[in-house]
Amino acid sequence: GQQLNQSPQSMFIQEGEDVSMNCTSSSIFNTWLWYKQDPGEGPVLLIALYKAGELTSNGRLTAQFGITRKDSFLNISASIPSDVGIYFCAGLGANFGNEKLTFGTGTRLTIIP
């Protein structure tokens, strides 16, 4: 199925650094969602974005819904060890009744001691 282009694929950072990742699509979406998945667990919803241009924060996390509705980014400030994991973006269809999520390819975040 269709997937969103998510970058970078992986990141190796030191604790305390800021992190930025983004997602782009050729299609428009009505909703952008960002998830984090720890090993052996299901994805956990971090931030939901519902309007083009919207900027939303959740603690040290900030995400934006691109004005074109075809992209979104996630920033993590002052990273800590528990931020390690895989981050997925997901877009919810723009067509009425199309509630299917399209997932990004994921960004694996590793913190170097």
Place this chain on the structure above:
Amino acid sequence: SAVISQKPSRDICQRGTSLTIQCQVDSQVTMMFWYRQQPGQSLTLIATANQGSEATYESGFVIDKFPISRPNLTFSTLTVSNMSPEDSSIYLCSVDPLETQYFGPGTRLLVL
């Protein structure tokens, strides 16, 4: 939000056998979704399950291989039939109240 539980959390199965995965939600939801996540990969939608109607399958997934039941608004099952090692994956259910989606913890399946 919604609290979702899945059973079993993991299993090791022999090829040719079938496994039924259960998904229970703590509130009534219209739509439930089943995803597959192969090792090191992103999530791929298998099917959408609405109560009272047949599940809608995505391209590449068929009912004979992945039969789904949705007997009420809080419960669904996914069966992985006639398993092969290629079916080794994490299987996740999700629900979508209010234009977002929440996921269960997943069922980790290994087929030998």
